[in-house]
Every structure is written in C-alpha cells, then in structure tokens.
Amino acid sequence: MSLEIDQFPYHAAVLKYFHQHEKVRWKAFHDPAVSSDRESRMQLQLRKSARRLQLVDALPWLYDVVNSAKLGSPVACYLAATEPQLQVAAVPLLDQPRLVFTGPVLETLTQEEILALVAGELARLRFWQEEGGEYLSVRQLLAELVEQKQVPRSHELTFQRFQLCTDLLADQAALRSCGNAETLVSAMVKCRPLPATLDKSLDAVSLLSQAQSLWETADPQTMSPSQRGLLLRIAALQRSVKEPDWKITEIESQVTASQTINDLDLLQQLQLMDLTRQLICCLLEPAWMQTPAIISYARSYFPNLREAELVTGSDLQVEQLATMVQQYPQAWQDYFCFMLLDFASADRDLKEAPLALALRWTDRLEITERFREIAQRELRLRKMQFAEIIRERDQILAAADRG
Numbered sequence: 533m534s535l536e537i538d539q540f541p542y543h544a545a546v547l548k549y550f551h552q553h554e555k556v557r558w559k560a561f562h563d564p565a566v567s568s569d570r571e572s573r574m575q576l577q578l579r580k581s582a583r584r585l586q587l588v589d590a591l592p593w594l595y596d597v598v599n600s601a602k603l604g605s606p607v608a609c610y611l612a613a614t615e616p617q618l619q620v621a622a623v624p625l626l627d628q629p630r631l632v633f634t635g636p637v638l639e640t641l642t643q644e645e646i647l648a649l650v651a652g653e654l655a656r657l658r659f660w661q662e663e664g665g666e667y668l669s670v671r672q673l674l675a676e677l678v679e680q681k682q683v684p685r686s687h688e689l690t691f692q693r694f695q696l697c698t699d700l701l702a703d704q705a706a707l708r709s710c711g712n713a714e715t716l717v718s719a720m721v722k723c724r725p726l727p728a729t730l731d732k733s734l735d736a737v738s739l740l741s742q743a744q745s746l747w748e749t750a751d752p753q754t755m756s757p758s759q760r761g762l763l764l765r766i767a768a769l770q771r772s773v774k775e776p777d778w779k780i781t782e783i784e785s786q787v788t789a790s791q792t793i794n795d796l797d798l799l800q801q802l803q804l805m806d807l808t809r810q811l812i813c814c815l816l817e818p819a820w821m822q823t824p825a826i827i828s829y830a831r832s833y834f835p836n837l838r839e840a841e842l843v844t845g846s847d848l849q850v851e852q853l854a855t856m857v858q859q860y861p862q863a864w865q866d867y868f869c870f871m872l873l874d875f876a877s878a879d880r881d882l883k884e885a886p887l888a889l890a891l892r893w894t895d896r897l898e899i900t901e902r903f904r905e906i907a908q909r910e911l912r913l914r915k916m917q918f919a920e921i922i923r924e925r926d927q928i929l930a931a932a933d934r935g
Contacts, residue, residue: 645719655705
C-alpha cells in the first residue's frame with residue numbers, strides 16, 4: 533500500500549509559529565507530567581468507548597492491509613459500535629498507531645470503501661510521526677485550546693485549516709491506494725452527510741464533477757467548516773484524477789482564504805501585524821510626521837515602536853509591500869485604507885499634509901481608487917476640495933518637507 537504523504541507549507545508555518553510566538557504555551561504542553569496525564573486520559577477514554585478488534589480472525593482482508601502499514605509498530609484497531617457517526621479515525625497518540633471504527637461502519641460501507649478510508653487514516657498516522665511527532669503536538673494543542681474555549685477565533689481557524697490540510701494529504705494517499713476517486717468519495721459522504729443546502733440525490737460521480745463550483749459558491753452561513761472542507765477535498769480528488777502531475781499543496785490558498793479582517797488565523801494575524809508595522813514606519817519617516825500626537829497614535833498599534841524604526845523603505849521593500857497588499861481581498865485592502873486615513877487625521881495641526889502623504893502611499897500600494905472613495909466619504913470633503921488636494925499633493929508634501 534502506498535502511504536506517501538507530503539506536507540503543506542501551512543503545517544510547517546504553524547509549527548514554527550508555536551516555536552517562536554507561543555513558547556510558554558508550547559513548553560507547558562510538553563511538560564512530561566502533563567503529557568503523561570493527557571495520554572492516560574485518552575487511553576482510558578478509548579478503553580471505555582471501544583473494544584479491541586482481532587482482525588486476523590474476524591476481518592482477514594483488513595488485517596493484511598493494516599499489518600503492512602510499516603508505521604514502526606503494529607496498528608491496533610478498535611470498534612466503537614455504539615457511537616452514532618460512521619467513521620474510520622486515527623487516534624491522536626504516538627505510543628502506538630491506532631485506528632477506531634465507529635458506528636456500524638464495517639456493516640454499512642463496502643470493503644473497497646473501508647480500505648480507501650483506512651489508507652487515508654494510515655497516512656494520517658504517518659504524517660503525525662513527522663518532525664518527531666511535533667505535527668501531532670500542534671494538532672493536540674490547538675484541539676485542547678479550542679475545546680476549552682481559552683483562545684480567540686484565530687486559534688480555532690488555525691485548527692480548522694491545519695486539520696483540512698492534513699485531510700487533503702490523507703485523501704491523496706487514499707486515492708493512490710484505492711485508485712478510484714468514486715469509491716473514496718462514496719465512503720466520505722456516507723460518513724459525513726452533505727450540507728442540507730445541497731441536492732441529496734448527488735452521487736459520487738456528480739459530486740466529483742461539481743465539487744469545485746459547489747465549494748466556490750458555498751455560503752459559509754449555511755454549512756459548517758467541515759462541510760465546506762468536504763467539498764474542497766472532493767474537488768481536490770477530481771483535479772488529481774484529471775491532472776496526475778498536479779501537486780496538492782497548490783490548493784493551500786483556497787484553504788487559508790479569509791474574506792474579512794475578522795476571519796484571520798494566527799499566521800495571517802502575524803503577517804498583518806508585520807505589514808502594518810512596516811507601513812507605519814514608512815509613513816512616519818518624514819520628520820514633520822513625528823509629532824507627539826502621531827507618535828502616540830502609532831504606539832496605540834505598537835507600544836514598543838522605536839523612533840529608530842521610522843525609516844523609509846527601499847524601492848524593493850515598497851514593491852514587495854505593494855505586491856502583498858494586492859494579493860489580499862478587498863476587506864484587507866480596506867483595512868490599510870482606513871489605517872492610512874486615521875494617520876491622515878491624527879494631528880489636525882498638520883492640515884492637508886498627512887492626507888497628501890497617505891495619497892502618495894496609496895499610489896505605491898496600488899489601492900488609490902478605493903482609498904479616495906473611502907477618504908472622501910469619511911472625511912466629508914467636498915469633491916472639488918478633495919480633487920484640489922489630489923492635484924497639489926506633491927507641492928503640499930514639498931512644503932511640509934521644507935518646514
């Protein structure tokens with residue numbers, strides 16, 4: 533059985549985030565006593581909810597597959613027959629590879645469908661072993677934080693996207709193993725019902741052909757993240773069938789897309805903070821912009837902002853900044869427009885000069901049209917008055933530089 537599995541850049545980036553930005557939490561999570569207690573609780577829960585399966589006698593067709601997994605130690609299989617949901621799931625523990633079959637999954641799915649799901653979960657177990665088990669640690673830590681409701685939405689979004697990236701990798705391994713996308717999709721939708729808004733008569737073939745358009749038009753308000761994720765997973769399978777050389781990691785941008793500024797994961801928040809700091813530092817580079825009122829406002833964003841940071845960016849840095857801003861959806865671009873507008877009105881004593889500077893920066897960032905629309909509305913400037921500031925922008929800035 534092929535268990536090849538890669539990783540998304542997103543996986544590595546989230547792991548790096550915890551190493552660099554949540555060191556205390558990461559260290560506490562790996563405390564030996566805490567880790568031992570966590571594993572004991574999970575093992576106890578498994579023993580209480582499921583019984584060990586002896587595949588060699590009961591399910592020899594499944595035993596042969598599981599026994600050849602090459603995960604470092606034998607894979608233990610369990611049956612949780614009383615659970616309502618049909619599922620084949622890897623248990624997130626590293627001491628021994630484990631699979632749990634929940635509900636009447638062995639009776640409901642065909643052998644081919646079960647084997648397809650098993651291949652995906654065995655690949656998931658292999659992925660969790662990567663980086664010395666640290667990818668599993670990320671998954672466990674995020675799951676605990678979300679379950680305990682100790683963290684903002686950014687952690688929850690990171691968990692959902694980290695999981696979806698792993699699902700996509702596991703699906704590709706399952707497809708390579710079973711060789712039939714229809715079998716895999718049939719198994720997936722039997723275990724995870726489609727959103728109520730979709731036609732229930734859609735079979736695996738129809739879903740494969742329509743999944744991409746269904747994903748793109750799906751309303752997040754009418755379905756759960758896991759349901760939308762299922763559509764993307766099916767779309768990825770269809771593309772893999774049509775384009776055998778296509779790399780699954782090319783789909784990462786669809787996994788991490790955020791349409792609103794309140795819909796950012798941990799990595800996006802970090803990136804947005806970095807870009808915001810860069811832009812503020814460039815904006816405040818002129819000496820006349822460094823008034824007490826504006827410096828105070830800048831430090832409402834970054835309390836540790838140092839005046840030594842207030843230097844203009846090189847042409848390359850500005851170009852890179854503009855490129856990144858242009859890659860964002862309009863909601864993100866609006867954020868930068870409003871930020872520039874706030875600085876333009878932070879010190880009334882400077883009159884039109886900060887607005888002229890903001891206009892210059894919107895040109896550099898290629899968000900001029902949107903900024904002008906927002907600025908004229910928010911500042912309540914007469915059309916001719918605003919047009920005059922735009923027309924005389926360079927002269928206004930030259931006068932400000934001369935003091």
